[in-house]
Amino acid sequence: MTVTIPALEYSDLRRLMDFQLGDEKHAPSATSTLDVIWVLYDRILRIKPDRTDDPDRDRFVLSKGHGPMAYYAVLAAKGFIDVETLRTFGRYDSPLGHHPDRNLVPGIEISSGSLGHGLGIAVGMALGLRARHSAARVFCLVGDAELDEGSNHEAIAFAGRVGLANMNVVAVDNRSSFYGWPGGIAARFALEGWSSATVDGRDHAALEQAFNLERDGRPHAVVAVVESKA
Protein backbone atom coordinates (compact mmCIF):
# COMPACT_ATOMS: atom_id res chain seq x y z
CA MET A 1 0.00 0.00 0.00
CA THR A 2 1.30 3.46 -0.88
CA VAL A 3 1.47 5.72 2.13
CA THR A 4 1.35 9.44 1.63
CA ILE A 5 1.40 12.17 4.26
CA PRO A 6 -1.52 14.33 3.19
CA ALA A 7 -1.55 16.72 6.18
CA LEU A 8 -5.31 16.73 6.38
CA GLU A 9 -7.26 18.35 9.16
CA TYR A 10 -10.21 17.54 11.36
CA SER A 11 -12.45 19.38 8.94
CA ASP A 12 -11.54 16.83 6.27
CA LEU A 13 -12.69 13.81 8.26
CA ARG A 14 -16.35 13.84 7.25
CA ARG A 15 -15.32 13.92 3.60
CA LEU A 16 -12.95 11.02 4.18
CA MET A 17 -15.71 9.09 5.91
CA ASP A 18 -18.00 9.74 2.97
CA PHE A 19 -15.55 7.86 0.77
CA GLN A 20 -16.45 4.75 2.73
CA LEU A 21 -19.84 3.46 1.72
CA GLY A 22 -21.81 0.41 2.72
CA ASP A 23 -21.74 0.09 6.51
CA GLU A 24 -24.74 2.17 7.45
CA LYS A 25 -25.50 -0.28 10.28
CA HIS A 26 -22.38 0.87 12.06
CA ALA A 27 -22.54 4.52 11.09
CA PRO A 28 -23.54 5.70 14.60
CA SER A 29 -20.56 3.82 15.99
CA ALA A 30 -18.29 5.60 13.56
CA THR A 31 -19.51 9.09 14.29
CA SER A 32 -19.49 8.53 18.06
CA THR A 33 -15.76 7.80 18.09
CA LEU A 34 -14.65 10.39 15.57
CA ASP A 35 -13.53 13.16 17.91
CA VAL A 36 -11.91 10.84 20.43
CA ILE A 37 -9.81 9.12 17.78
CA TRP A 38 -8.89 12.43 16.18
CA VAL A 39 -7.71 13.94 19.47
CA LEU A 40 -5.68 10.83 20.25
CA TYR A 41 -3.91 10.82 16.89
CA ASP A 42 -3.59 14.60 16.67
CA ARG A 43 -2.54 15.44 20.20
CA ILE A 44 -1.74 12.44 22.37
CA LEU A 45 -0.28 9.39 20.65
CA ARG A 46 3.45 9.18 20.00
CA ILE A 47 3.35 7.26 16.74
CA LYS A 48 4.46 7.98 13.20
CA PRO A 49 3.08 6.53 9.98
CA ASP A 50 6.57 5.68 8.75
CA ARG A 51 7.49 3.94 12.03
CA THR A 52 4.55 1.60 12.62
CA ASP A 53 6.96 -1.10 13.80
CA ASP A 54 8.74 1.11 16.35
CA PRO A 55 8.77 -1.06 19.50
CA ASP A 56 8.44 2.06 21.65
CA ARG A 57 5.47 3.57 19.84
CA ASP A 58 2.27 4.24 21.74
CA ARG A 59 -0.45 1.72 20.91
CA PHE A 60 -4.02 2.59 20.00
CA VAL A 61 -6.39 -0.35 20.28
CA LEU A 62 -9.85 -0.01 18.76
CA SER A 63 -11.40 -2.73 20.85
CA LYS A 64 -14.93 -2.66 19.60
CA GLY A 65 -13.94 -2.65 15.96
CA HIS A 66 -17.42 -1.53 14.98
CA GLY A 67 -17.78 1.49 12.74
CA PRO A 68 -14.15 1.82 11.74
CA MET A 69 -14.90 4.52 9.16
CA ALA A 70 -13.86 7.20 11.63
CA TYR A 71 -10.72 5.25 12.48
CA TYR A 72 -9.80 4.80 8.83
CA ALA A 73 -10.53 8.46 8.12
CA VAL A 74 -8.19 9.57 10.91
CA LEU A 75 -5.53 7.09 9.79
CA ALA A 76 -5.81 8.47 6.27
CA ALA A 77 -5.65 12.06 7.47
CA LYS A 78 -2.54 11.25 9.46
CA GLY A 79 -0.80 9.41 6.64
CA PHE A 80 -1.17 5.79 7.77
CA ILE A 81 -3.52 4.89 4.91
CA ASP A 82 -3.60 6.20 1.37
CA VAL A 83 -6.70 8.35 1.01
CA GLU A 84 -7.75 6.64 -2.21
CA THR A 85 -7.78 3.28 -0.41
CA LEU A 86 -10.77 4.53 1.58
CA ARG A 87 -12.90 4.17 -1.54
CA THR A 88 -12.29 0.40 -1.49
CA PHE A 89 -13.95 0.08 1.94
CA GLY A 90 -15.57 -3.31 2.38
CA ARG A 91 -14.65 -4.71 -1.01
CA TYR A 92 -13.43 -8.30 -1.29
CA ASP A 93 -9.79 -7.37 -1.82
CA SER A 94 -9.76 -4.20 0.26
CA PRO A 95 -7.51 -3.95 3.32
CA LEU A 96 -10.31 -1.93 4.93
CA GLY A 97 -13.14 -4.12 6.15
CA HIS A 98 -16.11 -3.27 8.29
CA HIS A 99 -13.98 -4.51 11.15
CA PRO A 100 -10.24 -3.77 11.02
CA ASP A 101 -7.49 -6.34 10.47
CA ARG A 102 -3.99 -5.60 11.74
CA ASN A 103 -2.51 -7.97 9.21
CA LEU A 104 -3.84 -5.92 6.30
CA VAL A 105 -3.06 -2.36 7.44
CA PRO A 106 0.27 -1.32 8.97
CA GLY A 107 -0.53 0.92 11.90
CA ILE A 108 -3.63 -0.92 13.00
CA GLU A 109 -2.65 -2.62 16.22
CA ILE A 110 -5.31 -5.33 16.58
CA SER A 111 -7.86 -7.13 14.50
CA SER A 112 -11.17 -6.55 16.23
CA GLY A 113 -14.92 -6.67 15.75
CA SER A 114 -16.02 -9.25 18.28
CA LEU A 115 -16.75 -7.23 21.40
CA GLY A 116 -14.75 -7.64 24.56
CA HIS A 117 -11.36 -8.65 23.19
CA GLY A 118 -9.33 -5.46 22.90
CA LEU A 119 -9.03 -4.58 26.54
CA GLY A 120 -7.44 -7.90 27.48
CA ILE A 121 -4.97 -7.64 24.62
CA ALA A 122 -4.24 -4.02 25.55
CA VAL A 123 -3.47 -5.07 29.12
CA GLY A 124 -1.05 -7.63 27.74
CA MET A 125 0.60 -4.95 25.62
CA ALA A 126 0.91 -2.66 28.64
CA LEU A 127 2.44 -5.49 30.69
CA GLY A 128 4.87 -6.23 27.88
CA LEU A 129 5.91 -2.61 27.50
CA ARG A 130 6.31 -2.30 31.26
CA ALA A 131 8.48 -5.43 31.35
CA ARG A 132 10.67 -3.90 28.65
CA HIS A 133 10.89 -0.62 30.59
CA SER A 134 9.46 1.19 27.59
CA ALA A 135 7.91 4.62 28.02
CA ALA A 136 5.23 3.73 25.48
CA ARG A 137 1.60 3.84 26.54
CA VAL A 138 -1.50 1.91 25.50
CA PHE A 139 -4.84 3.55 24.71
CA CYS A 140 -7.83 1.26 24.30
CA LEU A 141 -11.17 2.48 22.98
CA VAL A 142 -14.28 0.63 24.14
CA GLY A 143 -17.94 1.40 23.71
CA ASP A 144 -20.37 1.67 26.62
CA ALA A 145 -22.34 -1.29 25.24
CA GLU A 146 -19.16 -3.24 24.71
CA LEU A 147 -18.61 -3.05 28.45
CA ASP A 148 -21.54 -5.46 28.78
CA GLU A 149 -19.07 -8.20 27.84
CA GLY A 150 -17.73 -9.77 31.03
CA SER A 151 -14.23 -10.18 29.61
CA ASN A 152 -13.72 -6.42 29.93
CA HIS A 153 -14.23 -6.63 33.65
CA GLU A 154 -11.55 -9.28 33.99
CA ALA A 155 -9.16 -6.78 32.43
CA ILE A 156 -10.40 -3.73 34.34
CA ALA A 157 -10.08 -5.46 37.71
CA PHE A 158 -6.66 -6.91 36.99
CA ALA A 159 -5.15 -3.69 35.57
CA GLY A 160 -6.33 -1.79 38.61
CA ARG A 161 -4.92 -4.32 41.07
CA VAL A 162 -1.46 -4.34 39.51
CA GLY A 163 -1.27 -0.55 39.01
CA LEU A 164 -0.80 -0.70 35.26
CA ALA A 165 0.00 2.99 34.88
CA ASN A 166 0.80 2.87 31.17
CA MET A 167 -2.71 1.59 30.46
CA ASN A 168 -5.44 3.97 29.29
CA VAL A 169 -9.03 3.30 28.38
CA VAL A 170 -11.37 5.66 26.63
CA ALA A 171 -14.98 4.55 26.92
CA VAL A 172 -17.16 6.26 24.34
CA ASP A 173 -20.58 6.52 25.93
CA ASN A 174 -23.48 6.96 23.55
CA ARG A 175 -25.89 5.14 25.90
CA SER A 176 -26.18 2.08 23.72
CA SER A 177 -25.77 -0.42 26.55
CA PHE A 178 -29.17 -2.07 26.90
CA TYR A 179 -29.24 -1.94 30.70
CA GLY A 180 -26.98 1.08 31.07
CA TRP A 181 -24.43 1.73 33.81
CA PRO A 182 -26.14 3.05 36.96
CA GLY A 183 -23.70 5.24 38.86
CA GLY A 184 -21.77 5.97 35.71
CA ILE A 185 -19.04 4.15 33.82
CA ALA A 186 -16.22 6.07 35.48
CA ALA A 187 -17.29 4.73 38.87
CA ARG A 188 -16.80 1.16 37.68
CA PHE A 189 -13.20 1.91 36.81
CA ALA A 190 -12.60 3.94 39.97
CA LEU A 191 -13.89 1.08 42.12
CA GLU A 192 -11.20 -1.13 40.62
CA GLY A 193 -8.43 1.33 41.35
CA TRP A 194 -8.27 3.36 38.15
CA SER A 195 -8.06 7.11 37.96
CA SER A 196 -10.93 8.37 35.88
CA ALA A 197 -12.49 11.39 34.26
CA THR A 198 -15.75 11.99 32.42
CA VAL A 199 -15.78 14.60 29.67
CA ASP A 200 -17.70 15.78 26.65
CA GLY A 201 -16.63 13.42 23.87
CA ARG A 202 -16.89 16.22 21.32
CA ASP A 203 -14.76 18.72 23.23
CA HIS A 204 -11.22 18.37 21.95
CA ALA A 205 -9.59 20.47 24.63
CA ALA A 206 -11.44 18.62 27.38
CA LEU A 207 -10.47 15.26 25.90
CA GLU A 208 -6.83 16.28 25.64
CA GLN A 209 -6.83 17.49 29.21
CA ALA A 210 -8.48 14.29 30.41
CA PHE A 211 -5.96 12.07 28.63
CA ASN A 212 -3.11 14.03 30.19
CA LEU A 213 -4.39 13.93 33.77
CA GLU A 214 -1.95 12.78 36.42
CA ARG A 215 -2.89 9.23 37.39
CA ASP A 216 -0.62 8.53 40.40
CA GLY A 217 0.66 5.18 39.20
CA ARG A 218 -2.78 3.93 38.30
CA PRO A 219 -4.35 2.99 34.98
CA HIS A 220 -6.50 5.76 33.64
CA ALA A 221 -10.01 5.77 32.18
CA VAL A 222 -11.61 8.61 30.24
CA VAL A 223 -15.35 8.39 29.68
CA ALA A 224 -16.17 10.38 26.56
CA VAL A 225 -19.88 11.19 26.53
CA VAL A 226 -21.45 11.81 23.14
CA GLU A 227 -24.99 12.04 21.79
CA SER A 228 -27.25 9.14 22.59
CA LYS A 229 -27.36 6.51 19.87
CA ALA A 230 -31.14 6.48 20.21
Added chain:
Amino acid sequence: MSGTMRDRFYGTAEELVDADERIAVVLADIGTGRMPDAERAHADRVINVGIREQLMVGVAAGLAMTGFRPIVHSFAPFAVERPFEMLKLDLGHNDVGAIVVSVGASYDTAVYGRTHQSPEDVTLLSALPGWRIYVPGHPTEADQLLRAAARTDERVYLRLSDQSNQLARPITPGRLHLERRGRDATVIATGPLLDAALEATADLDVTVLYMTTARPFDADTLRASLTGDLVVLVEPYLAGTSSAEVAMALADEPHRIAAIGVPNVEHRKYGTWQEHNAAHGLDARGIRARILRALSRTA
Protein backbone atom coordinates in the same frame (compact mmCIF):
# COMPACT_ATOMS: atom_id res chain seq x y z
CA MET B 1 14.82 -37.05 35.83
CA SER B 2 11.56 -38.14 37.49
CA GLY B 3 8.19 -36.54 37.98
CA THR B 4 5.01 -36.16 35.99
CA MET B 5 4.70 -34.15 32.81
CA ARG B 6 3.24 -31.37 34.90
CA ASP B 7 6.13 -31.42 37.39
CA ARG B 8 8.63 -31.28 34.56
CA PHE B 9 6.74 -28.45 32.90
CA TYR B 10 7.11 -26.09 35.85
CA GLY B 11 10.83 -26.78 36.13
CA THR B 12 11.43 -26.28 32.42
CA ALA B 13 9.28 -23.18 32.23
CA GLU B 14 11.22 -21.70 35.11
CA GLU B 15 14.46 -22.49 33.31
CA LEU B 16 13.20 -20.97 30.05
CA VAL B 17 12.06 -17.77 31.76
CA ASP B 18 15.46 -17.43 33.35
CA ALA B 19 17.42 -18.14 30.17
CA ASP B 20 15.39 -16.19 27.62
CA GLU B 21 14.02 -12.72 28.31
CA ARG B 22 11.40 -13.20 25.61
CA ILE B 23 9.66 -15.98 27.55
CA ALA B 24 6.70 -14.97 29.69
CA VAL B 25 4.33 -17.23 31.62
CA VAL B 26 0.69 -16.23 32.03
CA LEU B 27 -1.33 -18.07 34.65
CA ALA B 28 -4.92 -17.92 35.81
CA ASP B 29 -4.23 -19.06 39.37
CA ILE B 30 -3.49 -22.65 38.33
CA GLY B 31 0.24 -23.26 38.77
CA THR B 32 0.98 -20.28 40.98
CA GLY B 33 3.71 -21.05 43.49
CA ARG B 34 5.08 -23.87 41.33
CA MET B 35 7.84 -21.71 39.81
CA PRO B 36 8.98 -19.84 42.91
CA ASP B 37 12.40 -18.76 41.67
CA ALA B 38 11.06 -17.36 38.40
CA GLU B 39 8.12 -15.74 40.16
CA ARG B 40 10.54 -13.90 42.42
CA ALA B 41 13.29 -13.08 39.94
CA HIS B 42 11.11 -12.30 36.94
CA ALA B 43 7.85 -11.07 38.40
CA ASP B 44 7.27 -8.91 35.32
CA ARG B 45 7.24 -12.02 33.11
CA VAL B 46 5.55 -14.58 35.35
CA ILE B 47 2.09 -13.11 35.53
CA ASN B 48 -0.89 -14.46 37.41
CA VAL B 49 -4.05 -12.71 36.23
CA GLY B 50 -6.23 -14.47 38.78
CA ILE B 51 -9.10 -16.72 37.81
CA ARG B 52 -9.64 -14.87 34.55
CA GLU B 53 -9.01 -17.23 31.67
CA GLN B 54 -10.26 -14.94 28.91
CA LEU B 55 -7.84 -12.32 30.14
CA MET B 56 -5.08 -14.93 30.37
CA VAL B 57 -5.23 -15.50 26.61
CA GLY B 58 -5.77 -11.83 25.78
CA VAL B 59 -2.75 -10.87 27.87
CA ALA B 60 -0.71 -13.53 26.10
CA ALA B 61 -1.67 -12.01 22.75
CA GLY B 62 -0.70 -8.53 23.92
CA LEU B 63 2.61 -9.83 25.22
CA ALA B 64 3.27 -11.51 21.88
CA MET B 65 2.52 -8.22 20.12
CA THR B 66 5.17 -6.52 22.24
CA GLY B 67 7.89 -9.03 21.48
CA PHE B 68 7.40 -11.80 24.02
CA ARG B 69 6.92 -15.55 23.68
CA PRO B 70 4.09 -16.28 26.11
CA ILE B 71 3.35 -19.61 27.74
CA VAL B 72 -0.27 -19.90 28.87
CA HIS B 73 -1.16 -22.59 31.37
CA SER B 74 -4.25 -24.03 33.02
CA PHE B 75 -6.44 -27.10 33.14
CA ALA B 76 -7.62 -28.08 29.68
CA PRO B 77 -11.25 -26.92 30.11
CA PHE B 78 -10.06 -23.50 31.25
CA ALA B 79 -7.20 -23.17 28.78
CA VAL B 80 -9.17 -24.24 25.71
CA GLU B 81 -12.91 -24.34 26.19
CA ARG B 82 -13.67 -21.23 28.23
CA PRO B 83 -11.41 -18.84 26.29
CA PHE B 84 -11.92 -20.52 22.91
CA GLU B 85 -12.85 -17.32 21.10
CA MET B 86 -9.74 -15.64 22.50
CA LEU B 87 -7.65 -18.47 21.09
CA LYS B 88 -9.39 -18.03 17.76
CA LEU B 89 -9.21 -14.23 17.56
CA ASP B 90 -6.68 -12.77 19.99
CA LEU B 91 -4.05 -15.25 18.86
CA GLY B 92 -5.22 -16.77 15.57
CA HIS B 93 -6.89 -13.91 13.74
CA ASN B 94 -4.33 -11.44 15.03
CA ASP B 95 -1.69 -13.90 13.86
CA VAL B 96 0.47 -13.97 16.95
CA GLY B 97 1.82 -16.99 18.75
CA ALA B 98 1.70 -18.52 22.20
CA ILE B 99 2.27 -21.89 23.81
CA VAL B 100 -0.88 -23.12 25.53
CA VAL B 101 0.07 -25.81 28.03
CA SER B 102 -2.82 -27.72 29.53
CA VAL B 103 -2.97 -30.28 32.30
CA GLY B 104 -5.79 -32.63 33.13
CA ALA B 105 -6.09 -34.10 29.63
CA SER B 106 -9.40 -35.87 29.00
CA TYR B 107 -10.14 -37.02 32.54
CA ASP B 108 -6.94 -37.13 34.59
CA THR B 109 -8.89 -35.51 37.41
CA ALA B 110 -12.03 -37.50 36.75
CA VAL B 111 -13.07 -37.33 40.38
CA TYR B 112 -13.95 -33.65 39.90
CA GLY B 113 -16.55 -34.56 37.32
CA ARG B 114 -17.47 -33.24 33.91
CA THR B 115 -16.46 -29.65 34.65
CA HIS B 116 -12.83 -30.73 34.81
CA GLN B 117 -12.93 -33.22 31.95
CA SER B 118 -12.01 -32.09 28.46
CA PRO B 119 -11.79 -34.86 25.89
CA GLU B 120 -12.86 -32.24 23.30
CA ASP B 121 -9.71 -30.12 23.50
CA VAL B 122 -7.84 -31.46 20.48
CA THR B 123 -10.98 -31.55 18.36
CA LEU B 124 -11.68 -27.91 19.16
CA LEU B 125 -8.19 -26.69 18.43
CA SER B 126 -8.06 -28.80 15.27
CA ALA B 127 -10.90 -26.64 13.98
CA LEU B 128 -8.68 -23.56 14.11
CA PRO B 129 -6.05 -22.97 11.43
CA GLY B 130 -2.37 -22.75 12.18
CA TRP B 131 -2.17 -24.58 15.49
CA ARG B 132 0.54 -27.12 16.22
CA ILE B 133 -0.84 -29.69 18.63
CA TYR B 134 1.53 -31.80 20.71
CA VAL B 135 0.35 -34.83 22.66
CA PRO B 136 3.40 -36.20 24.46
CA GLY B 137 3.35 -39.65 26.01
CA HIS B 138 6.19 -39.22 28.49
CA PRO B 139 7.57 -36.37 30.64
CA THR B 140 10.82 -36.36 28.66
CA GLU B 141 8.89 -35.94 25.42
CA ALA B 142 6.79 -33.18 26.95
CA ASP B 143 9.96 -31.40 27.97
CA GLN B 144 11.44 -31.77 24.49
CA LEU B 145 8.29 -30.47 22.84
CA LEU B 146 8.04 -27.47 25.17
CA ARG B 147 11.60 -26.50 24.41
CA ALA B 148 10.97 -26.92 20.68
CA ALA B 149 7.88 -24.72 20.93
CA ALA B 150 9.77 -22.04 22.85
CA ARG B 151 12.16 -21.64 19.93
CA THR B 152 9.37 -20.68 17.53
CA ASP B 153 6.66 -18.04 17.38
CA GLU B 154 3.95 -20.52 16.43
CA ARG B 155 0.62 -21.19 18.07
CA VAL B 156 1.25 -24.39 19.97
CA TYR B 157 -0.96 -26.53 22.17
CA LEU B 158 0.96 -28.83 24.49
CA ARG B 159 -1.35 -31.37 26.10
CA LEU B 160 0.13 -32.72 29.33
CA SER B 161 -1.30 -35.75 31.09
CA ASP B 162 -0.90 -37.74 34.27
CA GLN B 163 -0.93 -40.79 32.04
CA SER B 164 2.46 -41.77 30.71
CA ASN B 165 4.24 -44.51 28.83
CA GLN B 166 7.06 -46.34 30.62
CA LEU B 167 9.74 -45.11 28.27
CA ALA B 168 10.26 -41.99 26.20
CA ARG B 169 10.75 -42.42 22.48
CA PRO B 170 13.24 -40.57 20.23
CA ILE B 171 10.50 -38.44 18.73
CA THR B 172 10.88 -35.69 16.17
CA PRO B 173 8.40 -32.80 16.51
CA GLY B 174 6.01 -32.87 13.57
CA ARG B 175 6.65 -36.50 12.65
CA LEU B 176 5.07 -39.85 13.37
CA HIS B 177 7.57 -42.19 14.99
CA LEU B 178 7.81 -45.70 13.52
CA GLU B 179 7.59 -47.92 16.58
CA ARG B 180 7.17 -51.28 14.94
CA ARG B 181 6.74 -52.57 11.40
CA GLY B 182 4.18 -55.29 10.57
CA ARG B 183 2.14 -56.58 7.63
CA ASP B 184 -1.58 -56.66 8.41
CA ALA B 185 -2.61 -53.15 9.47
CA THR B 186 -1.37 -49.75 10.61
CA VAL B 187 -2.00 -48.65 14.18
CA ILE B 188 -1.47 -45.00 15.07
CA ALA B 189 -1.06 -44.79 18.85
CA THR B 190 -1.24 -41.32 20.31
CA GLY B 191 0.70 -39.96 23.29
CA PRO B 192 0.17 -41.81 26.56
CA LEU B 193 -1.82 -44.62 24.93
CA LEU B 194 1.24 -46.08 23.20
CA ASP B 195 2.01 -48.64 25.93
CA ALA B 196 -1.58 -49.87 25.96
CA ALA B 197 -1.59 -50.10 22.17
CA LEU B 198 1.67 -52.05 22.16
CA GLU B 199 0.38 -54.46 24.80
CA ALA B 200 -2.84 -54.86 22.84
CA THR B 201 -0.98 -55.73 19.64
CA ALA B 202 1.98 -57.66 21.10
CA ASP B 203 1.17 -60.82 19.14
CA LEU B 204 -0.34 -59.11 16.12
CA ASP B 205 1.58 -58.48 12.90
CA VAL B 206 0.79 -54.78 12.62
CA THR B 207 2.75 -51.60 12.03
CA VAL B 208 2.61 -49.22 14.99
CA LEU B 209 3.18 -45.53 14.44
CA TYR B 210 3.52 -43.30 17.48
CA MET B 211 1.90 -39.87 17.23
CA THR B 212 3.00 -37.01 19.50
CA THR B 213 2.27 -34.25 16.97
CA ALA B 214 -1.43 -34.46 16.20
CA ARG B 215 -1.44 -31.31 14.05
CA PRO B 216 -0.23 -30.74 11.51
CA PHE B 217 -0.83 -34.41 10.84
CA ASP B 218 2.17 -36.20 9.38
CA ALA B 219 0.56 -37.58 6.22
CA ASP B 220 3.92 -38.32 4.59
CA THR B 221 5.03 -40.83 7.21
CA LEU B 222 1.63 -42.50 7.25
CA ARG B 223 1.68 -42.94 3.49
CA ALA B 224 5.26 -44.21 3.55
CA SER B 225 4.51 -46.69 6.35
CA LEU B 226 1.04 -47.78 5.34
CA THR B 227 0.50 -51.50 5.92
CA GLY B 228 -2.64 -53.22 4.64
CA ASP B 229 -5.87 -51.31 4.15
CA LEU B 230 -6.79 -50.90 7.82
CA VAL B 231 -5.72 -47.85 9.82
CA VAL B 232 -6.48 -47.99 13.54
CA LEU B 233 -6.44 -44.62 15.29
CA VAL B 234 -5.90 -44.83 19.04
CA GLU B 235 -6.40 -41.38 20.55
CA PRO B 236 -6.78 -40.38 24.21
CA TYR B 237 -9.38 -37.72 23.38
CA LEU B 238 -12.59 -37.80 21.32
CA ALA B 239 -12.80 -40.84 19.06
CA GLY B 240 -12.28 -39.95 15.43
CA THR B 241 -10.52 -36.64 16.07
CA SER B 242 -7.91 -37.48 13.44
CA SER B 243 -10.09 -39.59 11.13
CA ALA B 244 -10.46 -36.80 8.59
CA GLU B 245 -6.70 -36.28 8.55
CA VAL B 246 -6.15 -39.97 7.84
CA ALA B 247 -8.83 -39.94 5.16
CA MET B 248 -7.26 -36.93 3.44
CA ALA B 249 -3.78 -38.44 3.67
CA LEU B 250 -5.05 -41.64 2.02
CA ALA B 251 -7.53 -40.10 -0.38
CA ASP B 252 -6.08 -42.05 -3.30
CA GLU B 253 -5.59 -45.30 -1.36
CA PRO B 254 -8.35 -47.84 -0.58
CA HIS B 255 -8.48 -47.89 3.20
CA ARG B 256 -10.64 -48.38 6.26
CA ILE B 257 -10.40 -46.50 9.54
CA ALA B 258 -11.15 -47.83 13.02
CA ALA B 259 -11.23 -44.85 15.36
CA ILE B 260 -10.66 -45.68 19.01
CA GLY B 261 -11.00 -42.87 21.55
CA VAL B 262 -13.26 -41.26 24.09
CA PRO B 263 -16.94 -41.45 23.09
CA ASN B 264 -18.73 -38.15 22.54
CA VAL B 265 -21.32 -38.51 25.27
CA GLU B 266 -22.19 -36.49 28.35
CA HIS B 267 -19.86 -38.00 30.94
CA ARG B 268 -21.32 -38.40 34.41
CA LYS B 269 -18.74 -40.64 36.08
CA TYR B 270 -16.12 -39.76 38.70
CA GLY B 271 -13.37 -42.13 39.86
CA THR B 272 -9.96 -42.36 38.19
CA TRP B 273 -8.58 -42.03 34.69
CA GLN B 274 -7.80 -45.76 34.79
CA GLU B 275 -11.48 -46.50 35.33
CA HIS B 276 -12.46 -44.17 32.53
CA ASN B 277 -9.95 -45.76 30.16
CA ALA B 278 -11.37 -49.18 30.96
CA ALA B 279 -14.94 -47.98 30.55
CA HIS B 280 -14.17 -46.42 27.15
CA GLY B 281 -12.13 -49.36 25.86
CA LEU B 282 -8.90 -47.40 26.05
CA ASP B 283 -6.96 -49.91 28.12
CA ALA B 284 -4.97 -52.68 26.45
CA ARG B 285 -7.86 -55.12 26.64
CA GLY B 286 -10.35 -52.73 25.08
CA ILE B 287 -7.97 -51.60 22.36
CA ARG B 288 -7.15 -55.21 21.50
CA ALA B 289 -10.80 -56.14 21.22
CA ARG B 290 -11.46 -53.27 18.82
CA ILE B 291 -8.43 -54.05 16.69
CA LEU B 292 -9.28 -57.76 16.47
CA ARG B 293 -12.80 -56.88 15.45
CA ALA B 294 -11.52 -54.55 12.74
CA LEU B 295 -8.95 -57.07 11.53
CA SER B 296 -11.58 -59.80 11.29
CA ARG B 297 -13.30 -57.72 8.61
CA THR B 298 -10.15 -57.37 6.56
CA ALA B 299 -10.75 -58.59 3.05
